[in-house]
Amino acid sequence: MGTARLLLALSVMLAHLPALRGPLVHGRVAVEGFYIISGFYMALILDRKYRGAEAGPWLFYSNRLLRLFPVYLVLLAAALALRPEVWARFREGWDAMGGGAATLLVGTNLALFGQDLVQFLRLDPATGGLALAIPPAGGALSLQKYMFIPQAWTLGVELLFYLMAPFVLGRRTAVVAGLLALSVAARAWGLEAGLDGTVWRYRFFPFEVAFFLVGSLAYRLHARLPWQRLDRRLVGVAGAVPLALMVAYPLLPKAHVLPTFSAAHLILCGSLALGTPFLFEASKRLRWDRTVGDMSYPLYLCHLLVIDQCIRLEVVAARWLVDPWPLAPFSRPTLIALAGWIRPGVALLTVAVALLVAHLLARWVDGPVDRYRQRRARRAAAG
Numbered sequence: 001m002g003t004a005r006l007l008l009a010l011s012v013m014l015a016h017l018p019a020l021r022g023p024l025v026h027g028r029v030a031v032e033g034f035y036i037i038s039g040f041y042m043a044l045i046l047d048r049k050y051r052g053a054e055a056g057p058w059l060f061y062s063n064r065l066l067r068l069f070p071v072y073l074v075l076l077a078a079a080l081a082l083r084p085e086v087w088a089r090f091r092e093g094w095d096a097m098g099g100g101a102a103t104l105l106v107g108t109n110l111a112l113f114g115q116d117l118v119q120f121l122r123l124d125p126a127t128g129g130l131a132l133a134i135p136p137a138g139g140a141l142s143l144q145k146y147m148f149i150p151q152a153w154t155l156g157v158e159l160l161f162y163l164m165a166p167f168v169l170g171r172r173t174a175v176v177a178g179l180l181a182l183s184v185a186a187r188a189w190g191l192e193a194g195l196d197g198t199v200w201r202y203r204f205f206p207f208e209v210a211f212f213l214v215g216s217l218a219y220r221l222h223a224r225l226p227w228q229r230l231d232r233r234l235v236g237v238a239g240a241v242p243l244a245l246m247v248a249y250p251l252l253p254k255a256h257v258l259p260t261f262s263a264a265h266l267i268l269c270g271s272l273a274l275g276t277p278f279l280f281e282a283s284k285r286l287r288w289d290r291t292v293g294d295m296s297y298p299l300y301l302c303h304l305l306v307i308d309q310c311i312r313l314e315v316v317a318a319r320w321l322v323d324p325w326p327l328a329p330f331s332r333p334t335l336i337a338l339a340g341w342i343r344p345g346v347a348l349l350t351v352a353v354a355l356l357v358a359h360l361l362a363r364w365v366d367g368p369v370d371r372y373r374q375r376r377a378r379r380a381a382a383g
Helices: 002-015 027-048 057-082 084-094 099-111 150-168 173-192 198-202 205-224 232-247 263-283 287-294 296-322 332-382
Strands: 121-123 130-132 256-258
Touching: 002 027, 002 232, 002 263, 002 287, 002 296, 002 332, 027 150, 027 198, 027 205, 027 263, 057 084, 057 150, 057 296, 057 332, 099 130, 150 173, 150 205, 150 296, 173 205, 198 205, 205 263, 232 263, 256 263, 287 296, 287 332, 296 332
Parallel strands: none
Antiparallel strands: 121 130
């Protein structure tokens, strides 16, 4: 499933790159696709690695934290060094903040937990404290502007799912399906109550847990299929369908068939729900697919930081063309043509740099930690 995860991470990155926006999946759909794959994978490892382990859910929790935190902390340190504008906001707002707001902002930046909830709070300008923001606040009152890695709010949602997974995913299918139905019903009620907008559509855990649970049910389908009797070519074709739809996503119909859900959204998420068991079975022995997949999480976390730095490069290049002393020998039409290539050229460079950073993080940070996590899981299983 590594290729699918990398395509989804690239989709989120391209959604933040205006010059290349549109080649892959819409950002929201990519995030919810991640949720489906995460639900499948958590159900799989709880069943195969942690069932019956003496440490109980604590081994699962600690290994999940080891999966998320090393790369996050390295990139947080890089963001502290390379995003001076966020430091400037902290300095400007620090004196006006109450203790609760300051503690929350420092704690969520360091600990990941609660970064999704920050979007539902705002600063109270009268007291400097915290207040509920319904609808969520924007502009000067928003707490989101104090996040050094803004897209890490999805990890807050993931962590909430990890907390419940050991106690839910092992239960009967009827229980999991019932919780899925409750989540869908809660979303429908929220729409009726006017809880619409970006944060309600895909950042509110009670609504989004349905996607994780769909993925966990997909694992139950995988566990029941007679893989030894299925034709390998048929498995490969079925597994390739979600990948093909990710690439062809811009061609899928965008008309809304449900409130807040387009036909393309439902087609892609449905293909992941049904196709992930086949995709996993077809790719589980492919080492290169595992290597590619290991880059998806670092890519997702580093891409905004890389974009910020490359935008600075774009500004410098544009300034050269306005006052082109290094390019004086070139004619004006040539300079105009060069100006037209600045944005797409820098965007392609941004993607290349982000992939390189993701590869280095996967190899030198996540790789050693992952080997340690696997040893812990094997020891627990043997015990």
